[in-house]
Amino acid sequence: LLANSVQYEQDKFRSLLANNPAGLDKTKQWLGETERRMRAANTPVSPSTLLNNAFIRLIQEEVDPIPETIAMDISRFVTVARELSAVVFSAATILVLQTGVGPALQHDSFANKVRVTVYQLCSDELISHPRDILPNISEKLIDLIREEITSRPLNDEECQNIRGMLSG
Numbered sequence: 010l011l012a013n014s015v016q017y018e019q020d021k022f023r024s025l026l027a028n029n030p031a032g033l034d035k036t037k038q039w040l041g042e043t044e045r046r047m048r049a050a051n052t053p054v055s056p057s058t059l060l061n062n063a064f065i066r067l068i069q070e071e072v073d074p075i076p077e078t079i080a081m082d083i084s085r086f087v088t089v090a091r092e093l094s095a096v097v098f099s100a101a102t103i104l105v106l107q108t109g110v111g112p113a114l115q116h117d118s119f120a121n122k123v124r125v126t127v128y129q130l131c132s133d134e135l136i137s138h139p140r141d142i143l144p145n146i147s148e149k150l151i152d153l154i155r156e157e158i159t160s161r162p163l164n165d166e167e168c169q170n171i172r173g174m175l176s177g
Contacts, residue, residue, distance in 0.1 A: 018081055025077060036076040039063060068093060095131035099124045102146065102175065109174045110154065119157055126153060147172045 026032060043063040047054050052062070066072055067079065068090045075083055103123050107115050130146050151168050163171075 021081060022078075025080070029077065033077055035074045036078045038074070039066075039072055039076040091131075095128050098131055099127040102127045102150070105174050106150065106154075106171070109170065114154065114157055119153075122153055122157075123150060126150065143176050144172075147175045150175070 040059060040063055043066055044054055044059055046066075047059065047062055052058065067086045079086065103120050106123060107120070126149050127146055130142060130149060151163065151171055154171070155163055
């Protein structure tokens, strides 16, 4: 199956190149723009650093037009970008909560609950509109904190502080 899929992708790519008189113009543009950015940032450019930075651009931002060399794999890059956004968002949320809420919640089991909750709430909207889901995340996390701190309930001011920390 793997051998057939590789052969299929190679055949489709050859067909794409044969039917496209511009050849690899979009790929040249993508790599050229990446090189320009690297030089502007005084980043040393080598073939491997150029490719690494170009692929990072595909994951971190919308690249338009889509390079011919990865057109068939763009859904994989979108999936990786979503996963990366969810992981970064989860980690940032854990750091903010642990810094702002205090030592009562600085243990691994709570951090794991936060990670799972935030990760589940992250959706397609996260990439382009992370602020849209912050109120929902804040409320879910306040509920988690209330479950975790059983010695005393959170007061309204503490809940507002948590909402404020997470809305940034």
